Amino acid sequence: MDAITLTRPDDWHLHLRDGQALEAVVGHTAAQMGRAIIMPNLTPPITTTEQAVAYHQRILDALPTGSRFEPLMTLYLTDTTPPEEVERALKSGIVKAFKLYPAGATTNSDSGVTDLKHCDATITALAEAGMPLLMHGEVTDSDIDIFDREAVFIERVLTPLLARHPTLKVVFEHITTQQAAEFVAQAPDNVAATITAHHLLFNRNKMLVGGIRPHYYCLPILKREQHRQALLKAATSGSGKFFLGTDSAPHAQSAKESSCGCAGAYTAPAAIELYAMAFEEAGALAALEGFASLNGPRFYGLPTNAETITLVRRPQTLPEGYPYAGGESIIPLLAGESLEWSLS
Numbered sequence: 109m110d111a112i113t114l115t116r117p118d119d120w121h122l123h124l125r126d127g128q129a130l131e132a133v134v135g136h137t138a139a140q141m142g143r144a145i146i147m148p149n150l151t152p153p154i155t156t157t158e159q160a161v162a163y164h165q166r167i168l169d170a171l172p173t174g175s176r177f178e179p180l181m182t183l184y185l186t187d188t189t190p191p192e193e194v195e196r197a198l199k200s201g202i203v204k205a206f207k208l209y210p211a212g213a214t215t216n217s218d219s220g221v222t223d224l225k226h227c228d229a230t231i232t233a234l235a236e237a238g239m240p241l242l243m244h245g246e247v248t249d250s251d252i253d254i255f256d257r258e259a260v261f262i263e264r265v266l267t268p269l270l271a272r273h274p275t276l277k278v279v280f281e282h283i284t285t286q287q288a289a290e291f292v293a294q295a296p297d298n299v300a301a302t303i304t305a306h307h308l309l310f311n312r313n314k315m316l317v318g319g320i321r322p323h324y325y326c327l328p329i330l331k332r333e334q335h336r337q338a339l340l341k342a343a344t345s346g347s348g349k350f351f352l353g354t355d356s357a358p359h360a361q362s363a364k365e366s367s368c369g370c371a372g373a374y375t376a377p378a379a380i381e382l383y384a385m386a387f388e389e390a391g392a393l394a395a396l397e398g399f400a401s402l403n404g405p406r407f408y409g410l411p412t413n414a415e416t417i418t419l420v421r422r423p424q425t426l427p428e429g430y431p432y433a434g435g436e437s438i439i440p441l442l443a444g445e446s447l448e449w450s451l452s
């Protein structure tokens with residue numbers, strides 16, 4: 109196959125940041141995706157509908173002229189988010205989900221939830237409203253190895269949560285393990301997952317063999333090959349529970365290439381090309397449209413995009429970097445390397 113036409117995809121997990129950084133990155137996603145679920149982990153985080161409405165407008169203002177890209181907003185759940193916020197979110201028409209960050213689990217998660225027992229009334233309201241709870245699914249206990257934090261989250265947090273709220277719509281975001289893929293596959297239809305392109309393409313060797321490569325450092329951290337294979341199997345299985353979420357997470361070059369580098373891989377500029385590379389490796393290009401363009405809208409109860417995009421087998425070399433905020437550069441994953449597919 110030398111060309112594939114797909115319904116225009118959406119990105120169900122994206123970081124756009126704010127200010128100059130937002131202006132630097134939003135065009136990359138808007139050139140490919142119809143819509144994206146926008147993460148609320150700004151500093152300070154987007155915890156109210158009012159803040160989300162203002163952030164939504166800043167994103168629209170930063171878009172290239174003529175772009176029809178639609179940002180779908182999320183609210184950052186805290187220990188003190190009131191149940192009434194769910195009603196306000198629903199009424200806004202632009203907030204599509206709430207996001208659970210266990211406190212301390214990842215970038216800008218300091219205001220996250222310390223214990224889900226504080227959030228029971230708000231989660232009940234979410235379940236009743238049919239509004240999804242998205243989660244960064246890792247425990248933060250210092251005695252749990254960083255490579256095990258996602259699997260332990262399933263036992264300690266997700267399973268008890270679903271036992272208390274069996275109808276809650278849950279998206280287990282950016283899953284990275286066989287345990288998570290198998291858990292979601294066997295769960296009821298109200299449980300789904302997003303998978304990033306980098307977790308489909310790379311195992312932890314890519315980050316650690318022959319030198320430490322900070323642009324491959326993201327959370328949840330890349331895992332061993334067995335897990336990558338399980339993710340590929342899930343993404344290409346045809347199951348409607350798995351869909352595209354890049355977790356494209358921009359950080360300035362100096363913040364990544366540092367003695368204490370930030371977590372996050374910047375994949376937005378060639379997101380769909382990276383997914384095509386992964387699906388082709390699995391011999392499953394025919395399953396790409398379901399994963400990238402159909403399963404997400406179905407789970408969120410939204411229409412699929414009316415437009416299409418076409419990928420062609422024409423090599424492209426990714427730039428070494430792009431301009432970013434504060435006169436810095438941002439380095440995309442696979443900077444300077446050649447990709448097999450291009451958007452026509």
Ligand SMILES: NC(=O)N[C@@H](CC(=O)O)C(=O)O
Nearest residue numbers: 123214215326327357371372
């Ligand atoms: N994925 C990451 O490594 N980083 C994300 C946060 C997140 O999605 O966990 C970020 O905001 O930089």
Ligand SMILES: [Zn+2]
Nearest residue numbers: 214244327328
């Ligand atoms: Zn996360």
Ligand SMILES: [Zn+2]
Nearest residue numbers: 123147355357
């Ligand atoms: Zn993320």
